[in-house]
Every structure is written in structure tokens, then in C-alpha cells.
Amino acid sequence: MPDGIATSDAVYKTLLESTRAIPWKIDWQSMTFAYIGPQIEALLGWSQSSWVGVNDWAERMHPDDREAVVNFCVSQSQAGTDHEADYRALTASGEYVWIRDVVHVVRNAAGEVEALIGFMFDISERKQAEQRLADLQKQLEEYSYKDGLTGVANRRMFDRVLEVEWASAQRSLQPLSLILLDIDYFKQYNDHYGHIQGDDCLKSVGQALGMAASRPRDFVGRFGGEEFVLILPETDAAAAAQVAERCRRLVREQGIQHARSQVAPLLTVSLGVGSIVPTASAQALDFVAAVDKLLYRAKEGGRNRFEAAQWDAHTADVAELALR
Template sequence: MLLVAPYRGGVVFFLQSILYFLPGKFLFKKTDIKSSLKSLLGVCYCVTGLVFLVSSIVCFGFPGYALSQDSAVLFGIIPGVSFCLFLVSGFILLMLAKERIDMQVLEIQKTLEKSEVRFQQIVETSIEGILIFDEHYQITFANKNMASILGYTIDKMLGKSYISFFPENQLDIYYHQESLRKEGKDSVYECCLLRKDGLIHWFLISAKAILDDFGRFEGSFAMLTDINERKEMELLLEETNRQLTELSNRDSLTGIANRRCFDATLEREYSRLIRTKSKLSIILLDIDHFKEYNDYYGHVAGDDCLRQIGRVLANYISRSVDLAARYGGEEFACILPDIDIHSAVEVDEKIRQGIQDLKIEHKKSPASEFVTASFGVTTVQYSPKVSMEDIIATADKLLYKAKISGRNKIEFAKLN
């Protein structure tokens, strides 16, 4: 019977009314005072459900009227009313969707603002210095600690070029790091930056390139750790070690190199001689009758005599590659790389004449009334048959020959 008109239409209208009443009831139940759009949408759903319910009651309660011509007006109004309410409901749904999106955007903005505040607090309270640069390496951000270390305010640092903080001897580091950032590469490096007062300050810098969505360079971020105290200690230690090394290679009496330095230099030059197949000249000299000088004038005068002769050697052995050394006692030695025998003898003669020109009195010398020296000079061209010991032995034999032939002389020979 229910499938016969108008009951069939009544069933359809009744089901439609339920489909509108249920969401309307849900909206009223979940709606608070502030959500006026949800309330309005609930009213629309309930009104639409009421229209369909009235139509269903007419079909079930007044079947004769529902089949009559008079009902055509009522049932004709229902689609129009339903359509209007559907449009209103659709507009309200759009407004609700927009309201929800606006609320989500507002929540995101609040979250970003909170994150920005937290980030700002972290940056400002960080013990590290932080710098951000644009694509031209102009500073766009500096935290308070970074500005304070360099002696600036934050406002004064903004817009300054990063290169302006680099001393001239550190510019190669700047250009290298700039090229790395522009290639999109990160790095950690040490360098010193100029403070406002002109002093340098050392930092360990961790730098990261900032790239856009297409991989193009648009700036960089740097975190700078203050290592100034540590670096100053390292530099002081290096300088102390250098001084200790220098002292360990220097004769304390004459101020020129000692035997240890001479041996190390000779070994190095001999190795170079093997590689380059060049020449190497060696001079050995001995102060004539120095024992008698010491016995007669005393050790204080003897020490002063050695110092003066050391200064003569330092004056004439002046090339950076040459070396003058105190070989032991009153004996001295010189290393002259890339010098032939004739040039070595010329240098030797200048030294001999320089010692004589000191005119240090020596009443106990049979060779002269002043302090003199005897010399042995040899030049070696590389040969696998010649060792370092052979070079020194040859120079020593020539020195002995100069002594037995009257002293205050130079004896020289090539070593083949």
C-alpha cells in the first residue's frame, strides 16, 4: 500500500525530512553562542526538513487532497523553497569554510610569531655570534653578542660589508670562503676579524649557504665562536717554540748558528744537491794560536774575540740560503749552496781580511801581531761516490794544510 501514490511520495518526503533534521540537530547541539553561521545553517536544515515533513504528513494524512488538483500548488512550492534553502545553505557552508581557513591562518600566524619570539630569544641570549648576509655579503642580521665582541651596536653593523672586517693578510680566506658559499658549499674555518678599535679578534666560523628554491645563492648564515683567548695562547706557544728552536740552533756566545744547526743544514743541502745536481761549497776556518791567546789574555778576552769573529762571519755570509756557524771551540764553518770554488774563495778572502781588520792584539802569535785565521775551502759537484763526511773531511784537510804552511792562509780545492 505504501508503494501506491500518494503514499510513495510521502515516504520520500519523510526520508528527506530526516536527512535534513539530523544535521540540523547536530549543528544545534555542537554550536556555541559565538558560532552564528552554524546556528543559521542549522535553522536552514530544520526549515527544509519541516517543509518535507509537512509534505509527508499531507501525503499520509490527506491522500485525497494529495491526489487532487489543489495539491499541485503546495507540491509546486516545495522544490522552489528547497532550492532557495539549498542555495542559502551552500553560501553558509562557504562562509563556514572561509571562517575555518581564517582561523587556521590566524593560528599559524600566532604559532609563527611565537616561534619567531623564541628564535629571537635564543639568538639574543646565545653566547655565539650570529651573522646573516645577503647575496652581496652585506650584513642583514647580527645578534647582540656579535656586535658587542666587535665593539659595534647592532644598527651600526647592519649594511656593512663582510670584507671590511678582514685584515689584509686574511683576504685570501675571505675570497675562498665567498667562492665556496656561492657554489652552495658549507664550511668551518678559523680567521680573525677587525674590531672597531682596530684590534683583531679570532673566531671559529661555521658558515652555511642560503639558496632559493631553484638552488641560486641568495645569502649565507654564519655562527661565530669566540676563540680569541685560545688562539692567542696557540700563537704565543708557537712563538715560544720558534724561539726555543732558534735558541737550540744558535751558539750562545757568538750569536751565529751552532754545530747542531750546521749538521742539520748540511744534511738538508746535501739532499738538495742530490736532487738538483748543483754545487755546494764548504768553508772551515780556525783561529790561529787561539790557545795561546786564551792563556795570555784570559778567557774573558778570548770570548770577546770569538764574538767579534762571529760578527765578521755574519756580515759576509749574508745570503738567506747561506749559513755561518761555530763548529766547535775556536773553529767556525760556512755553508754556501750553489757557489763555485772561485766565488767561495772570494767570500773566504773577505772573511780573512775582515778578521785581520779587527786588529785584535795577539802578542803570542808567530803568524801576526793580530788575531788571524786559517781556511780550508772545498766545492763539490754531486757525485754518488761523495758523501757528507767526505766533504767535511776534504775541507778539514785543506784547513790543516793552511795551518802547516804558515797560517793566515786559504787553501782550496774541488772535490770530484
């Protein structure tokens, strides 16, 4: 071999082996490694000589990634298409490192696949950064739908859930119930005990309502100020009345003193309870407005109580339940 060529090969080899990227070459016919850079040992802990065939590559891949990545790389290589693949590679110590393989397909004069050459890159830091960003985005999304004080859902989330559950009830012709509740004489509570204790009071009420609505699809949110709301899918009028009474009882059992209440020495709530099987033309906002009127009737009727009404799919008339 001429000295110039030998020198060039040595230079290229030195350059390849001095980069953080790990060069490799696979012979397509034998499916064996013709070469892999010594950097592989520093990254994964496996010796350079242990990379014999493609099985060594596949078996040192996370089980959850293996089938999809191997199938993708094989199909792309067979088609003669350059490609990239991200996966978790097993280290000799039993941990996993995120790898990006960048693959170039080499063809012979006849156009047949002859070899695969490529580079492995350690992308663990990038993946960790992506995961931190995804976690942050998820957290921000949760915050955007959560009331910052009480921890229950906020009005924005209520609007979204009501839209979904209303449409579901229209399709299935199943009853949907809504409870709006208001803390009795909350302004007087704040004036007497102060806003810090008022905030604690709101938190306690939110916790009590969370216990009252126990099914997976039941929704509890803060409607605004001292008002809370519950959405109860597939819940008829009788069951909704039971939930309303449970809300009233659980708030009372918090034992929150309210010296300025005109109905009881402990904190109480008033509730409006509506149940409906919505028709195709019925509007969710009209339903909310009707339930809100029931809440105000409960307050006008003495507070610490609830009033309820129900609609069905065949009439727009309100059939009032027994008022409690």
C-alpha cells in the same frame, strides 16, 4: 599567541642575548639578516640595526680574509653543510677582532636551503695565544740551530745545510766550496786573557766571517770550539780562495791583541779550503774530512794562512791550488 609560547620565546631570547656568543640568522632567499644579537655592538661597535644583508658581513671583514671565507661559506651553505670559519672582523673604530662563525644550515620540507643560523664567537685571545705559541716555537727552532755564544749557526744547522747544498750541487753539477778555519793558538789566548775575553773573541770572529760570506745562500757556522765553517754554493776554487783570504783579512782587521801567539801580535786564523763538483756517488762527509786535512796542513805549515784543493766531477784526484 598563547601565553606559554610567548613566555618561552622571551626566555630563549633572553638566554641568547645574555651569552657572550652572538646569535644570528640569515634568510637564504633574500640574503638578509633576520636577526643578530645585540652583543654585536659591544664587540664590534656596529649597531644592531646596521646588519642588514650579507654584504654588511662581507664588507666588515679583513680584505685578506674576505674572498676565501666568503667563497667557503657560500659553497658550504649551498651544499647544505654545517661549517665553521675564522676571520678578522672590522670594528667601528677601524681595528680588527678575530671571529669564529659556527654555521648551521636550515632546510625546508623540500630539502632546499631556507636559512642559516649560527653564533659568532670572539676568539681574539685564543688567536693571540696561538700567535705567541707560534712565535715561541719559531724562536726555539732558531735557538736550536743557532750557536748561543756567537750568534752564527751551530753544527746541527751546518749538517742540514750541507745536506741540501750537496744534493743541489750533485743535480746541477755546479761547484760547491767549503772553508774550515781555526783560530790560531786559541788555548793560549784563553789561558792568558781568560774565558770571558775568549768568548768575546769568538763573537768577534763570528761577526767577521758573517761579513766575509755576503751572498744570501752563503752559510757561516760554528763547527765546534774555536773552529768555524763556511759553505759557499755555486762557488769555484778561485772564488773560494778569495773568500778565504777575505776571512783572514777581516779577522786581522778586528785588531784583537794576542800576546801569546807565535805567529803575530794580533789574532789570526788558519783555513782549509776545498772546492768540488760532487758526483752522484761522492759523500759529503768525505769532502768535509778532506777539507779538515787541508786545515791541519795550513796549521802545520806555519798558521795564519790557508791551503786549498779542488775536485771535479770527472776525477777523484785532488788538484792542488797554489798554496798561500
